Amino acid sequence: MNSVETANELTELLAGQNIKEQLSVAQLVEKATSRNEAILTADGAVRALTGKYTGRSPRDKFFVEEDCSKDKIDWGKVNQSISSEVFDNLYKKVVDYLKAKEEVFVFKGFAGADEDSRLSIRVVNEYAWHNLFAHQLFIRPSQEELANHVADFTIVSAPTFKADPAVDGTTSETFIIVSLEKKIVLIGGTEYAGEMKKSIFGIMNYLLPEQGIFPMHCSANVGAEGDVTLFFGLSGTGKTTLSADADRKLVGDDEHGWSDKGIFNIEGGCYAKTLNLSAEKEPEIFNAIQFGTVLENVVVDEATRIPNYDDAQYTQNTRVAYPIQNIDNIVDPSVAGHPKTIIFLTADAFGVLPPISKLTKDQAMYHFLSGFTSKIPGTERGVVEPEPAFSTCFGAPFMPLHATKYAEMLGQKIDEHEANVFLVNTGWSGGQYGEGSRMKLSYTRTMVRAAINGKLDNAFKKEDKFFGLQIPSEIDGVPSNILDPRNVWEDKDKYDATAKKLAGMFHENFKKFGTVAEGILKNGAPRV
Numbered sequence: 001m002n003s004v005e006t007a008n009e010l011t012e013l014l015a016g017q018n019i020k021e022q023l024s025v026a027q028l029v030e031k032a033t034s035r036n037e038a039i040l041t042a043d044g045a046v047r048a049l050t051g052k053y054t055g056r057s058p059r060d061k062f063f064v065e066e067d068c069s070k071d072k073i074d075w076g077k078v079n080q081s082i083s084s085e086v087f088d089n090l091y092k093k094v095v096d097y098l099k100a101k102e103e104v105f106v107f108k109g110f111a112g113a114d115e116d117s118r119l120s121i122r123v124v125n126e127y128a129w130h131n132l133f134a135h136q137l138f139i140r141p142s143q144e145e146l147a148n149h150v151a152d153f154t155i156v157s158a159p160t161f162k163a164d165p166a167v168d169g170t171t172s173e174t175f176i177i178v179s180l181e182k183k184i185v186l187i188g189g190t191e192y193a194g195e196m197k198k199s200i201f202g203i204m205n206y207l208l209p210e211q212g213i214f215p216m217h218c219s220a221n222v223g224a225e226g227d228v229t230l231f232f233g234l235s236g237t238g239k240t241t242l243s244a245d246a247d248r249k250l251v252g253d254d255e256h257g258w259s260d261k262g263i264f265n266i267e268g269g270c271y272a273k274t275l276n277l278s279a280e281k282e283p284e285i286f287n288a289i290q291f292g293t294v295l296e297n298v299v300v301d302e303a304t305r306i307p308n309y310d311d312a313q314y315t316q317n318t319r320v321a322y323p324i325q326n327i328d329n330i331v332d333p334s335v336a337g338h339p340k341t342i343i344f345l346t347a348d349a350f351g352v353l354p355p356i357s358k359l360t361k362d363q364a365m366y367h368f369l370s371g372f373t374s375k376i377p378g379t380e381r382g383v384v385e386p387e388p389a390f391s392t393c394f395g396a397p398f399m400p401l402h403a404t405k406y407a408e409m410l411g412q413k414i415d416e417h418e419a420n421v422f423l424v425n426t427g428w429s430g431g432q433y434g435e436g437s438r439m440k441l442s443y444t445r446t447m448v449r450a451a452i453n454g455k456l457d458n459a460f461k462k463e464d465k466f467f468g469l470q471i472p473s474e475i476d477g478v479p480s481n482i483l484d485p486r487n488v489w490e491d492k493d494k495y496d497a498t499a500k501k502l503a504g505m506f507h508e509n510f511k512k513f514g515t516v517a518e519g520i521l522k523n524g525a526p527r528v
Contacts, residue, residue, distance in 0.1 A: 001088035006182045009095045010154060016099055021106040025292035031128035038129045042305040044291030047298055048129045050191040054297050054315035056198060057190055058397055060174040066181040074402040086169040087177050091186055097161045098126060105131035108149045110139040111200050113334040114264040117211055121200060122151035126158045133193040133294045136321045139268035153203060155196050157187040197271055198398055201255050204266055206400040214258040214409040217395030219243035220251040222336045228263060229452050232394040233345030234373045238426045242448055244284050249331045258413055265334030274298055274318045277309040288326035295320050338417040341452050343424055349374035349386035351428035351436045352499040354485055356447040357469035358460045361414050364421040365407045366524025368393060370506060376433050386433045390509045404516050422451045430488040432498060446477040466499040467526045503528045
């Protein structure tokens with residue numbers, strides 16, 4: 001099946017009488033509840049359950065091996081290849097499957113708030129609540145934009161269509177397949193809506209570098225003077241919490257591009273975790289849950305329809321999807337200038353990294369490629385002591401190109417705009433997990449604000465001997481003794497041994513980059 005035949009199949013599908021295109025939020029809420037896909041909660045949100053798939057399925061995600069991209073993609077365990085024949089066969093089956101459905105839902109919109117580089121997208125859904133999710137997460141078009149909308153990429157999602165691996169050539173009943181040549185994302189066998197969001201992010205991570213734009217898995221905010229800060233960090237490091245600052249406006253909470261004009265949000269909404277959510281701890285997210293937002297796998301009281309965010313009956317990965325406009329303190333449209341401050345967040349459960357340190361450009365590229373945080377006991381089965389977790393570029397599952405391409409773009413941006421980069425440890429101090437204590441959020445906020453406001457420009461006068469990191473001597477509002485992590489360990493020899501152990505883990509992880517990152521390794525790696 002060539003590109004023309006693929007387009008013809010899609011055209012025939014979208015011309016069907018069963019197509020419901022660009023329904024409003026209210027209409028999609030009605031459809032989702034009347035079709036028993038979801039229930040309405042007390043605050044007007046739609047709650048859906050996703051069955052056995054409550055998160056992404058990375059082993060079932062593929063790129064089609066095609067002439068246009070096969071020499072560019074960094075093939076391996078993350079970016080798995082699949083043949084055109086497998087894609088074509090499944091695509092035909094899924095399209096025929098959807099043609100037979102009583103209703104199919106279509107959303108047209110955009111990815112990328114920068115109009116010069118945005119991607120026009122179309123989302124074709126079997127489920128109304130999936131289409132509502134797309135409406136809330138992607139950028140919604142104006143009536144004029146909708147009239148002239150021509151899709152660059154199309155998502156075709158049929159969660160109840162299950163593949164037969166023996167016949168269809170997949171690894172399981174689930175598949176997420178991206179054809180960059182035919183500009184289609186094909187999803188089946190999973191009801192987890194996040195696959196749509198992350199598939200488009202992966203496509204943007206492939207396309208934007210070709211335009212000289214640096215794609216980033218980070219949150220971003222901007223101050224009253226237009227000063228922009230980026231926050232990179234894996235789950236549990238405090239990215240969402242620290243980027244939500246009453247004194248600064250949110251640009252976006254998860255995906256951004258950095259062009260010659262500045263930064264822009266790739267999305268039109270937020271996809272936040274809700275486990276243990278409360279109005280006191282995270283008021284912005286809590287108050288953003290309004291009519292038409294989508295709750296995934298959240299426990300809801302059958303009688304009152306009040307969500308219980310503390311109950312993880314279905315999964316730890318409970319989520320809410322809402323338009324960014326549900327947050328008061330935002331930049332709209334979601335664009336801003338060039339960042340002057342970049343924060344890398346890590347939750348070091350070994351307790352040896354400084355609570356804040358300043359990075360050279362090479363160190364920034366090194367730690368960006370490393371993407372370090374820690375797993376702590378209890379987070380996963382079998383984790384009984386702190387374990388390192390490395391996710392390249394703070395988002396390895398979504399990076400189709402070789403990681404060094406993204407690191408080089410980061411280095412160029414740091415040079416061009418003289419951005420300051422800080423590594424902030426929101427993890428443990430005075431000992432590793434189980435011995436020391438977690439860094440106080442109030443101290444971390446004070447340090448981050450001081451870094452953003454330029455109050456630390458002359459504060460870094462000491463170098464950590466294990467990691468080569470610059471440590472500040474004092475910060476107003478933060479006890480000086482905690483700034484050098486070795487000071488707060490009672491057993492200094494144990495600190496030294498633990499620091500050497502973690503430094504060795506960094507070196508071991510970096511071996512996967514081989515000789516292509518030798519310069520970064522030489523000047524940015526831990527000293528031991």
